[in-house]
Amino acid sequence: MAVERRTSRDIRSESRLDVMHALLSAEEATRNDLARATGLSPATVATVVGDLLSEGIVTESRLSAGRVGRPTTSLRINADRGRVVGIDVAETYVRAIVFDAALREVAGVETPRDEHESSPEYVVEGIGRTFEAALDRAGVGAEDVLGVGVALPGIVQRASGVVVVVPHWSWHSVELDSLRDRIGVPLVLDNPLKAIATAELWFGTGRESDSMVTVNLGTGVGAGIVLEGRILRGATNAAGEWGHSLLAIDGRRCRCGRQGCVEAYVGAPGIQQTLREVAPEHPLCDLEMQQEFIQALAAASAADTPDPAVEETLAITARYLGSALADLVAVVNPERVTLTGWTTWALGDRLLPLTRARLDEEAPGESAAGLRLEISTVRSNSVATGVAMIALERFLGDVGLVTTRVPIAL
Amino acid sequence: MAVERRTSRDIRSESRLDVMHALLSAEEATRNDLARATGLSPATVATVVGDLLSEGIVTESRLSAGRVGRPTTSLRINADRGRVVGIDVAETYVRAIVFDAALREVAGVETPRDEHESSPEYVVEGIGRTFEAALDRAGVGAEDVLGVGVALPGIVQRASGVVVVVPHWSWHSVELDSLRDRIGVPLVLDNPLKAIATAELWFGTGRESDSMVTVNLGTGVGAGIVLEGRILRGATNAAGEWGHSLLAIDGRRCRCGRQGCVEAYVGAPGIQQTLREVAPEHPLCDLEMQQEFIQALAAASAADTPDPAVEETLAITARYLGSALADLVAVVNPERVTLTGWTTWALGDRLLPLTRARLDEEAPGESAAGLRLEISTVRSNSVATGVAMIALERFLGDVGLVTTRVPIAL
Ligand SMILES: [Zn+2]
Ligand SMILES: [Zn+2]
Numbered sequence: 010m011a012v013e014r015r016t017s018r019d020i021r022s023e024s025r026l027d028v029m030h031a032l033l034s035a036e037e038a039t040r041n042d043l044a045r046a047t048g049l050s051p052a053t054v055a056t057v058v059g060d061l062l063s064e065g066i067v068t069e070s071r072l073s074a075g076r077v078g079r080p081t082t083s084l085r086i087n088a089d090r091g092r093v094v095g096i097d098v099a100e101t102y103v104r105a106i107v108f109d110a111a112l113r114e115v116a117g118v119e120t121p122r123d124e125h126e127s128s129p130e131y132v133v134e135g136i137g138r139t140f141e142a143a144l145d146r147a148g149v150g151a152e153d154v155l156g157v158g159v160a161l162p163g164i165v166q167r168a169s170g171v172v173v174v175v176p177h178w179s180w181h182s183v184e185l186d187s188l189r190d191r192i193g194v195p196l197v198l199d200n201p202l203k204a205i206a207t208a209e210l211w212f213g214t215g216r217e218s219d220s221m222v223t224v225n226l227g228t229g230v231g232a233g234i235v236l237e238g239r240i241l242r243g244a245t246n247a248a249g250e251w252g253h254s255l256l257a258i259d260g261r262r263c264r265c266g267r268q269g270c271v272e273a274y275v276g277a278p279g280i281q282q283t284l285r286e287v288a289p290e291h292p293l294c295d296l297e298m299q300q301e302f303i304q305a306l307a308a309a310s311a312a313d314t315p316d317p318a319v320e321e322t323l324a325i326t327a328r329y330l331g332s333a334l335a336d337l338v339a340v341v342n343p344e345r346v347t348l349t350g351w352t353t354w355a356l357g358d359r360l361l362p363l364t365r366a367r368l369d370e371e372a373p374g375e376s377a378a379g380l381r382l383e384i385s386t387v388r389s390n391s392v393a394t395g396v397a398m399i400a401l402e403r404f405l406g407d408v409g410l411v412t413t414r415v416p417i418a419l
Numbered sequence: 420m421a422v423e424r425r426t427s428r429d430i431r432s433e434s435r436l437d438v439m440h441a442l443l444s445a446e447e448a449t450r451n452d453l454a455r456a457t458g459l460s461p462a463t464v465a466t467v468v469g470d471l472l473s474e475g476i477v478t479e480s481r482l483s484a485g486r487v488g489r490p491t492t493s494l495r496i497n498a499d500r501g502r503v504v505g506i507d508v509a510e511t512y513v514r515a516i517v518f519d520a521a522l523r524e525v526a527g528v529e530t531p532r533d534e535h536e537s538s539p540e541y542v543v544e545g546i547g548r549t550f551e552a553a554l555d556r557a558g559v560g561a562e563d564v565l566g567v568g569v570a571l572p573g574i575v576q577r578a579s580g581v582v583v584v585v586p587h588w589s590w591h592s593v594e595l596d597s598l599r600d601r602i603g604v605p606l607v608l609d610n611p612l613k614a615i616a617t618a619e620l621w622f623g624t625g626r627e628s629d630s631m632v633t634v635n636l637g638t639g640v641g642a643g644i645v646l647e648g649r650i651l652r653g654a655t656n657a658a659g660e661w662g663h664s665l666l667a668i669d670g671r672r673c674r675c676g677r678q679g680c681v682e683a684y685v686g687a688p689g690i691q692q693t694l695r696e697v698a699p700e701h702p703l704c705d706l707e708m709q710q711e712f713i714q715a716l717a718a719a720s721a722a723d724t725p726d727p728a729v730e731e732t733l734a735i736t737a738r739y740l741g742s743a744l745a746d747l748v749a750v751v752n753p754e755r756v757t758l759t760g761w762t763t764w765a766l767g768d769r770l771l772p773l774t775r776a777r778l779d780e781e782a783p784g785e786s787a788a789g790l791r792l793e794i795s796t797v798r799s800n801s802v803a804t805g806v807a808m809i810a811l812e813r814f815l816g817d818v819g820l821v822t823t824r825v826p827i828a829l
Binding site: 016017020061163164166172174182198219220232234236240241243244245246247248249250251253254255256257258259262265267269329332335336337338340341342343344358371373374375378379380 | 426427430445446464504573574576584592629639642644651652653654656657658659660662664665666667669670675677679739742743745746747748749750751752753754759762783784785786788789790
């Protein structure tokens with residue numbers, strides 16, 4: 010049969026990830042602490058810790074006398090096991106962050122990109138230069154790097170080979186073998202949604218729920234769907250493209266080519282379009298930089314004198330967002346929806362109550378009644394952090410410790 | 420941690436379901452046949468068969484001499500282990516089917532319902548009477564029944580207790596403890612989508628794909644989502660309500676109360692509404708029975724003289740359906756989408772090419788390129804059959820053989 014089910018190897022793999030997650034949260038822990046934190050049996054924890062020790066992922070960092078005299082061994086992630094690098098390729102910049110194996114930031118570099126230049130050669134060269142500059146700043150060589158993750162602002166798919174689709178770059182089906190040659194260490198590619206969801210899974214609330222959706226609100230809009238502690242990737246790694254599902258058939262033109270996508274209404278340019286429809290002469294309509302526009306909208310809505318056009322724009326946006334989230338709840342019915350991204354940081358507190366009300370009205374039956382809708386506690390660099398985690402998971406897979414399928418490894 | 424992960428018990432459970440599935444397909448098989456059909460090791464098959472034999476689920480039905488003289492034991496599902504009953508509560512009828520444990524139909528009874536009467540007492544009484552009549556016709560007593568499954572035409576949710584939401588019956592949050600008392604044997608409730616997807620999983624292609632969506636097209640519209648061989652139920656058992664996700668914000672009024680749902684465009688009454696918009700005076704606009712309308716539409720489109728209004732209605736419907744399926748592909752990105760339900764039987768062949776073309780245009784990136792879009796091979800009574808399977812899974816769970824969580828057991 011074609012279906013890939015989980016095996017007992019997968020269960021051991023998940024136990025190892027649970028222990029690593031608990032160790033990352035606690036920084037330092039005994040085996041007993043880990044058993045308590047993970048819910049695994051002491052025997053399983055002992056086995057898992059043995060596996061992680063033998064690959065040098067974990068160290069026994071100190072011995073201390075317990076209260077009744079028995080020495081206790083305390084464990085940590087071995088930060089010096091190597092480095093992982095997360096690279097966030099955005100419209101206007103490339104940011105590379107070097108992490109140690111305990112996922113602490115060692116160094117970061119951001120280089121600007123010309124947003125009107127999008128040839129694969131230019132993009133590959135920008136990623137390569139930023140990667141090298143980050144290694145320089147961290148004072149490490151490529152031989153210290155366990156893996157590199159690159160998040161590209163589009164859909165990274167495994168169809169016939171790996172192809173990257175970035176409509177606003179006119180990348181319809183670009184292969185990036187040249188990137189592998191340029192970077193020269195084990196490489197994973199993914200899209201920002203999967204990266205953000207992975208960051209949420211490791212550093213947010215993702216591992217506490219059976220099902221959670223991380224909704225990213227920025228220029229683009231999308232959802233990272235986590236079911237049973239794993240990211241839903243789908244047949245071609247394109248699951249979660251909720252931003253390009255319909256809010257209104259034959260509606261606003263989306264930059265993906267489709268008409269009426271959710272993104273065309275609740276992406277930053279979509280919010281500006283709503284303001285133009287509400288008040289075509291409003292001065293904020295002319296702001297060209299999207300983040301600047303969203304900041305200005307937030308400032309106007311926090312001002313002492315209410316701006317009716319701004320208030321109406323926010324109310325309409327919350328209505329669009331609530332309806333679009335209700336669609337996601339109708340199809341996936343998750344326990345939690347966590348909002349993230351720079352539109353969320355700027356406007357989330359304002360949008361949340363109205364969005365919630367609309368969602369409750371529009372979701373089928375009682376499916377939203379117990380739903381937790383909240384703003385993520387994982388903040389800056391979640392794309393670079395998340396894609397570095399995917400690179401680390403690939404490394405853990407390569408040494409046989411985890412079975413997470415990293416679909417787009419080059 | 421709150422997240423429920425799979426355990427090695429779940430893996431044994433899945434192996435048992437795989438073996439049962441292979442036995443149901445083959446009717447009769449040796450242990451070696453089962454190992455080949457399931458991909459499980461001979462040792463695992465031997466253990467699983469032992470478990471199933473000891474609960475009387477499977478029998479060693481005959482001994483025959485192998486070619487080299489060694490006797491071979493052949494296995495079958497033990498049809499006489501007991502009966503399971505599936506009950507499909509539809510708008511105009513209640514149908515109860517009694518199956519033996521090998522899932523062969525033993526007897527069926529259909530009783531009419533007054534579609535204008537929807538009090539819980541009336542519905543419960545109708546189910547109870549139909550159940551008893553079906554047992555009578557099958558010549559079995561309640562003590563022979565391993566379990567009963569009832570599919571209700573709405574959302575069956577576990578929120579604070581089990582509640583059933585059927586908007587067109589004005590059931591907003593109905594509890595059905597009285598049904599448990601009336602039936603008196605172990606009972607599961609579910610909605611038709613979950614039932615149809617379960618039938619597809621057992622008798623269709625569901626167990627061959629990592630991810631598949633069964634799309635039901637009838638009066639109502641919805642999706643049964645199967646991931647890794649299991650039905651996606653979601654936090655409250657409401658996953659798959661794609662029929663009540665938006666096609667057009669502020670669009671047509673849907674019977675669920677929302678405006679612009681997919682169902683309001685591709686449900687049978689929605690298709691009739693499209694015809695009314697295309698040709699308000701068309702005689703098919705006046706047909707009151709929905710199945711009759713869909714049949715008449717199919718007949719008109721197969722006639723020698725093309726009816727332009729009918730052709731336009733089908734083209735618009737395929738466009739709506741293709742766009743709505745593209746949304747499902749964007750969010751879930753399945754390997755297969757299988758169409759089922761009586762609108763599919765009547766119009767599927769006509770709708771499929773246009774729907775496919777629209778889906779390919781509208782799905783993100785290359786996510787639809789490798790997608791299999793096809794018409795289900797599982798035909799009549801898939802609701803009753805599927806919900807009987809859910810009841811059987813509950814029984815297998817009660818005797819400790821499988822860990823499938825049947826969420827709504829009364
Ligand atoms: Zn779009
Ligand atoms: Zn609806």
